[in-house]
Amino acid sequence: MRKRYKKKFKKSFRFGDLIFLYLFFIFSLFFYLNLYYFTLPIILLFIFIPFYFYYYFIFITILFLLLFYFYYYFIIFLHDMTYIHVNPMDNKNGEIIVSIQSQVFDGFCGNNVGTFVLRRRGHIPKILNTVQYYSKYKHIGAEISNDTLKNIINEFCKDILFADNSSNTNNHTTTVITATSTTNTNQISFLTGYMKTYDCVDIVMNAIVELKKKKKIENIITNNENIEKIQNKEKEQVELLIENIINLNYFWICDPVMGDNGRVYVDSDVVKAYTKATTYADIITPNQFELELLSNTKINNEKDVIKSIDQLLNNGSKIIIVTSVRYSFDASNLYLYVGFYNNNKKLICFKFKIPRCDIDICGTGDLFTSLLLSFILKQKGNILKIISKVLNIMQVSN
Ligand SMILES: Nc1ncnc2c1ncn2[C@@H]1O[C@H](COP(=O)(O)OP(=O)(O)O)[C@@H](O)[C@H]1O
Ligand SMILES: Cc1ncc(COP(=O)(O)O)c(CN)c1O
Incomplete structure (x- = not known):
């Protein structure tokens, strides 16, 4: 009896290698089908049961299960490291993001990029499309009319101010955005991108400025005294905190999209509108060409x-x-x-060196600004670290 058992074991040992391969195949198949959640170990157990009377297989089964569990938790760990797990519907912090950019039928730029990135990172932007074009290369389609733009923006401002009033007076019986009435409507950020006409920039800018006035949003006033008390090295760090440079409860990131590499893709008078906007926008993100237009200086x-x-x-x-x-x-x-004034109105400027890929891509600016907004809201703190994080994501290998 013992002999027979031994013989069988010896035979099956070679046969066992085949079984091993077969199990490997099944295992890979399950992984390929994304069936690697909790059901898999149970399924595997059933597959292994017929072989259980061989110690060899028991050993392999346990090894497999252990490996699987390690692999499973390792994947979850990696996933947690890579992505931010936020329920997009869970807007508990009450932030309001308004993204005013272009929309295209084909390709990636404007709101196609910006709102995707923002949603993927757990924000719920309110979206206004300034144009609906065929693509970023073929500006065939339509621009939003001034009236439509005004109507939508005015309605939004009304809702925001109403939400403020209703939360002040505790009067929740009236209708209109019940969701926002319970949130902190001071946490508003505007992200503006492609706008084709002077009027469009002007209407958007006036609405933002008006809302700021009505909500009595003060620009950030850094506490000089506190900063003086801090030692020099720390003082430098405090200067770099974004919350000390702009009011994080209400700010406007303005990408003055006008053109690139000498090519203009908006009306010629838009530059005048953006020059006016430089008075009110908190953060402006021009590329070289746009900086030249805004400052009327050739950059050499x-x-x-x-x-x-x-x-x-x-x-x-x-x-x-x-x-x-x-x-x-x-x-x-x-x-x-990146440049800003410190408390003593001294210009602080930093530069980042970026390895250049030998292509000119459209839409990178829109990716940059949406990531910037997200990192400002989620991370806050040192502005250089915020920009580094954005650039780390933007970085593409040659
Ligand atoms: N050719 C490139 N090689 C590497 N990075 C690039 C390249 N073009 C754009 N980027 C990245 O995209 C960011 C924004 O690009 P930029 O061209 O300045 O914006 P815009 O689309 O507004 O002109 C840059 O800061 C850089 O990180
Ligand atoms: C419709 C549209 N929207 C947005 C942009 C802005 O692109 P970028 O991010 O490169 O500034 C462009 C530029 N081609 C565009 O044509």
Whole structure:
């Protein structure tokens, strides 16, 4: 009896290798079918039961189950590291994001990019499309009419102010956005991108400024005394905190989309509207060409960039992020500059070196601004760290 058992075991040992491969195949199949959740170990157990009287298989089964569990938790761990798990419907912090950008039928730019990124990162933006075009290369389609734009924006402002009043007086019996009436309507951020006409920029800008006035939103006033008390090194750190530069409860990121590499893709008078907007926008994100248009300065070197940043900050903006500057003497890199005034109205400027891919892509600016907004809201703190995080995601390998 013992002999027979031994013989069988010896035979099945070679046969066992085949079984091993077969199990491997089944295992891979389950993984391929994404069936690796809790049902899989049970299914596997049933598959293994017929072989249970061989110790060899018992050992393999346990090993497999252990490996599976390690692998499963490792995947979950990686997933947690990579993505932010937020229920998109769970807007408990009451943030309100308004994304005013273009919409295209084909391709990626404007709200197609911006709102996707924001939603993927757990925000719930309110979306206004300034144009509906065929694609970012073929501007065939329609622009939003001034009346439609005004109507929608006015309605939004009314809702926000109503929500404020109703939460002040505790009068929830009336209708209109019950959801917002329970949230903090001071936490509003505006993200604006492609706008084709002067009027469009003007209407949006006036609405934001008006809302700011009505809601009595003060610009950030940093506490000088506190900063003076902090030692020098820490003082530098405090200067870099975004919450000390802009009012995070209400801000406007304005991407003055006008053109790139000498090509203009909006009406020629839009530059005038954006020049006006530099007085009110909290963060402006021009590329090199747009910076040249706004400051009326040709950018040839770093001095020109800093001079232009200073000029825009002087108009009233709080932070200027020049998303890409390309110098003739350095074809393999792009440079990003961020500038703002510290408490003593001294210009602080930093630059980031970005390895340049040898292609010109449209829509990168829209990806940049939406990530920037998300990191400002979620992370806050040091502005350089916020920009680094954005650039880490933007980075593409050659
Ligand atoms: N050719 C490129 N190589 C590497 N990064 C790029 C390239 N083009 C754009 N980017 C990334 O996209 C960001 C925004 O791009 P930019 O061209 O300045 O915006 P816009 O689309 O508004 O002109 C840059 O800061 C950079 O991180
Ligand atoms: C319709 C539309 N929207 C937005 C953009 C802005 O693109 P970018 O992010 O490159 O500034 C463009 C530029 N091609 C565009 O054509």
